[in-house]
Amino acid sequence: MDRARLWLGLLLPLVAALDFRYHHQAEMEAFLKAVARNYSSITHLHSIGKSVRGRNLWVLVVGRFPKEHRIGIPEFKYVANMHGDETVGREMLLHLIEYLVTSDGRDPEVTHLINSTRIHIMPSMNPDGFEAVKKPDCFYSNGRENSNDYDLNRNFPDAFELNNVSRQPETVAVMEWLKTETFVLSANLHGGALVASYPFDNGVPATGTLHFRSLTPDDDVFQYLAHTYASKNPDMKKGDQCKNKMNSPNGIINGYSWYPLKGGMQDYNYIWAQCFEITLELSCCKYPPEEKLPVFWNFNKASLIEYIKQVHLGVKGQVFDQNGNPLPNAIVEVQDRKHICPYRTNKFGEYYLLLLPGSYIINVTVPGHDPHLTKVVIPGKSQNFSALKKDILLPFRGQLDSIPESSPSCPVAPLYGDVPSHSAASKPSLFLFLMTIFYILFK
Structure with a gap:
């Protein structure tokens, strides 16, 4: 089958080679539509909403079944250009799209990745901001914010303190997309x-801010994920190549230890959407000359592919009752790493837990029943583009009526509302604050 697909790949139509320059909205749309037209069997192009000025927020899905979720196939996403004047990521994702679709059937690694993963790519979350930049600058341009002058990476609900700002159309579109x-x-x-x-980008003493950091229960996995990307990028892995005087050994850093950030997208993904997200800063200059884009692509190509593969870490499966009925909305968590918002099965009874190799106890909780414990051992070797598969059969008939299919995992409100945020004790030292304040605009 794979051999036939490799031969078939030699006959597939090609998209005209994407040149290394900045592509404005009309050009980007034309490229995405051409890809969707010429590679319709593995792509699906759709808009998740519109910007303030009515521009589409395009997402291109790449996968063997691009139009719908399939049980056992994890969903992965890249989002770029949420700050409109930070442009390298936008172009990297367009080139990643071209690389994926033209390598399917030719490159065995990419072909396996497309077979086993549903990849969602949003080149621009802030197209209005990108179009508003009149004079590209390395440090700050008027296109950073959206057309209502809101910083989209400060616009999400925050788990640690009230973020009472007007939710912007782009933010709302992403929040709805995550559902x-x-x-x-x-x-x-x-x-x-x-x-x-x-x-975390924000935090309280309970997450480690007294030590100038804010760590999730999955800190080992997050450090591994960040290292996976940085280690494949020749410049990023050296650490502090931009002379920011940040403590980023091997090119990775905890968000809070860099500087506290309220209303960020990566914390929202992890807490409310059960999705592990990291932030990738790809260039010292926010809007570099386009002649440098080939170098950025060469430095990020391997990292972008390797990072997608990490969606297959850990363990996945379905939860069933004793009659073989899948149980949606059951809580499935590793015993010693409970999340602020409990992670739950989807409507198919599926769960996905990103974990490093080791032995774990999975705790499944269904209303009206005692917790059900299952031991899993995740091997050190890769599962060949698949997490360890572990279906869990519960020894009782699940009362499906007692498990609402779409109940919210958590209230959209500060989850540590009774804890003073950023008290004097939890703030970074004055020295660290002064050293990083200049770079707050960079993230």
Whole structure:
């Protein structure tokens, strides 16, 4: 089958080679529509909403079944250009799309990736901002914010303190999009620094802010994910190539330890959407000359592919009752790493847990029943583009009526509302604050 697909790939139509320059909205749309037309069997182009000025927020899906979720196939996403003047990520994702579709059937690694993963790519979350930049600058341009002058990476609900800002159309579109898919892994692409930053971006003493950091229960996985991307990028892995004086050994850093950020997208993904997301800062200059784009592509191509593969870490499966009925909305968590918002099965009873190799106890909780514990051992070797498959059969008949199909996992409100945010004790030191304040605009 794979051999036949490889031969078939030699006959597939090609999209005209994407040149290395900045593509404005009309050009980007033309390219995406050409890809969707010429590679219709593995792509699906759709808009998740519109910007303030009515521009479509395009997403191209690449996969063997691009139009719908299939049980056992994890959902992955990349989002770029949420700051309109941070432009490298936008172009990298367009080139990634071209690379994926033209390599299917030719490159065995990419072909396996497309067979086993549903990849969602949004080249621009802030097209209005990109179009508003009149004079590209390395540090700041008027296109950073959306057309209502809101910073979209400060516009999401925050788990640690009230973020009482007007939700923007672009933000609302992403929040609604997250409800429609079982996203497992994600990255959002930025510019102005060269580092892979991982959650939390905000925090309280309970998450480690007394030690100038804010760590998730899955900190080992997040550090691994950030390192996976940075290690394949020749410049990023060196650490602090932009002379930001940040403590980023091997090119990775905890978001809060860099500087606290309220209302960020990566924290929202992890807490409310059950999706592990990191922030990738791809260039010291926010809007570099386009003649440098080939170098950025050469430095990020391997990282972009390797990071997608990490969606297959850990364990996945379905939860069934004793009659073989899948159980939606059951809580499935590793015993010693409970999330602020419990992770639940989707409407197919599926769960996906990103975990490093090791032994774990999975705790499944269904209303009206005692927790059900299952031990899993995740091997050190790769599962060949698949997480360890572990279906869980519960020893009782699941009362499906007692498990609402779409109940919210958590209230959209500060989950640590009774804890003072950023008290004097939890703030980074004055020295660290002064060293990083200049770079707050870079993220």
